Amino acid sequence: MHTAGPDIFQRTPAQLGEGPCWHARRGTVWWVDILGRKLFESDPAGGPVRTLELPQMPGAIAPASDGRLIAALHHGVFLCDPAAGALTPFAVPPGHDPAVFRFNDGKVDPQGRFWAGTLALDSRPKQSKLYRFGGDRGCTVHRTEISISNGLAWSPDGRTLYYVDSPTRQVQAFPFDGEHGTLGAPRVAFKLTDGDGWPDGCCMDADGCLWLGHWGAAKLTRWHPTTGRRLRTVPLPVSNVTSCAFGGAKLDRLFITTAVDPEAKKPEPEAGFLFCLDPGVTGQPIAEFRLPA
Numbered sequence: 601m602h603t604a605g606p607d608i609f610q611r612t613p614a615q616l617g618e619g620p621c622w623h624a625r626r627g628t629v630w631w632v633d634i635l636g637r638k639l640f641e642s643d644p645a646g647g648p649v650r651t652l653e654l655p656q657m658p659g660a661i662a663p664a665s666d667g668r669l670i671a672a673l674h675h676g677v678f679l680c681d682p683a684a685g686a687l688t689p690f691a692v693p694p695g696h697d698p699a700v701f702r703f704n705d706g707k708v709d710p711q712g713r714f715w716a717g718t719l720a721l722d723s724r725p726k727q728s729k730l731y732r733f734g735g736d737r738g739c740t741v742h743r744t745e746i747s748i749s750n751g752l753a754w755s756p757d758g759r760t761l762y763y764v765d766s767p768t769r770q771v772q773a774f775p776f777d778g779e780h781g782t783l784g785a786p787r788v789a790f791k792l793t794d795g796d797g798w799p800d801g802c803c804m805d806a807d808g809c810l811w812l813g814h815w816g817a818a819k820l821t822r823w824h825p826t827t828g829r830r831l832r833t834v835p836l837p838v839s840n841v842t843s844c845a846f847g848g849a850k851l852d853r854l855f856i857t858t859a860v861d862p863e864a865k866k867p868e869p870e871a872g873f874l875f876c877l878d879p880g881v882t883g884q885p886i887a888e889f890r891l892p893a
Contacts, residue, residue: 606820606836606856609876610642612649617857617872618801619660619705622847624886625667626682629847631857631874632658639669641682642874644848652685660706660716663888670733670889672703672716677733691737693729701728705750705801705843710758711778712890715742717749725767732781735891742783751802751843753810755825756884762789762810762825764799771799771810773825790828796821801843801857805881811854813841820844820856820877838871839864846883854879 614633621630628641639652639661656674664670669680676692696718706716709732717730730743743749743763750764754776761774761783769792775784789810792799797817802810809831810823818839822832840859847855856875861868 606834606854606875606877608870608873609646609855610640610649610874612640612651612874614638614640614857614859614872614874616842616859617874618842618859619658620801620843620845620847620855620857620874621662622845622851622855622883622886623663623669623682625663627849629845629855629874630661630669630682631855632661633872634658639671639680639685640874644853652680654685654687657702659703662706662708662714663886665712665888665891670706670708670714672706672714674698674702676703677714677716691733691739693731693739693741704748705752705764707752707754708887708889709761709776709778709781710754710887711781712888713781714889715752715761717743717746719746719748730763734781735889740781750800751812753802753804754884755804756806756808760825762802762804764802764812766798766800766815769793769796769799771802771812771823771825789825790823790830797839800841803843803845803854804884805846805879806851806884807881809881811844811879813843813856815840815842815859816861817841822879834877836875838868838873840871851883851885852879852881853877854883 615635641650718728725747726745728746748766772786773789798815800813820834839861854877
């Protein structure tokens with residue numbers, strides 16, 4: 601069973617809350633404020649939020665195998681010491697120009713590689729890319745002509761990557777070769793309507809269903825990605841619902857990030873807060889970015 605709707609978990613405001621992730625080694629949930637250049641950390645009881653100030657805009661973070669965080673920032677990929685907040689440069693893709701692009705969403709695949717994509721700062725379409733980073737600092741381009749690289753999630757068997765390029769209003773499904781870290785030809789898993797806003801960040805539950813944040817539509821949805829059927833709609837009191845991630849010791853809580861909408865037609869005092877939902881299902885084990893031993 602699940603509760604009727606999400607509750608506010610943390611009232612720490614973010615301009616552009618994004619990238620929630622569960623750090624199992626620390627037993628805490630993390631999320632970012634892209635425009636505010638901050639990382640946030642909270643225990644699952646909802647105690648005081650710890651804030652780390654950053655010199656660059658963060659797009660996404662994920663736990664690493666040595667207890668640190670792998671972070672896709674504006675200028676490239678860094679390792680972050682969660683205790684001190686210190687950043688160590690890790691990799692910058694050849695040709696990545698921070699005057700034109702910044703990194704956006706990113707996730708770790710089941711084999712421990714970090715995937716992160718970019719967007720153009722001036723919103724120019726089909727100029728961005730999706731990259732794969734390995735523990736050896738190797739970087740490979742896997743998709744080009746992306747407009748706004750966004751949510752990524754792998755199926756429970758690890759054989760399919762679900763991926764969002766937001767302006768397409770689609771979620772694509774790519775056959776995934778875990779051994780080699782490569783993508784096959786995509787299909788459209790499902791499409792959104794104009795009333796659904798824009799697809800944003802996402803995550804996969806243990807039943808193989810996809811949870812998706814809707815930018816501009818004040819909701820979170822759950823989908824059966826092989827049939828394309830919408831299974832559930834969760835309304836939220838803010839227009840811009842950006843992403844979601846399972847967390848907690850049993851991975852039975854769904855943390856939901858939101859963002860401020862400067863063009864909202866009515867006041868949204870809860871915009872930018874972190875919400876939490878009892879979804880009635882559990883998430884998959886959290887993949888860590890695999891660093892050399």
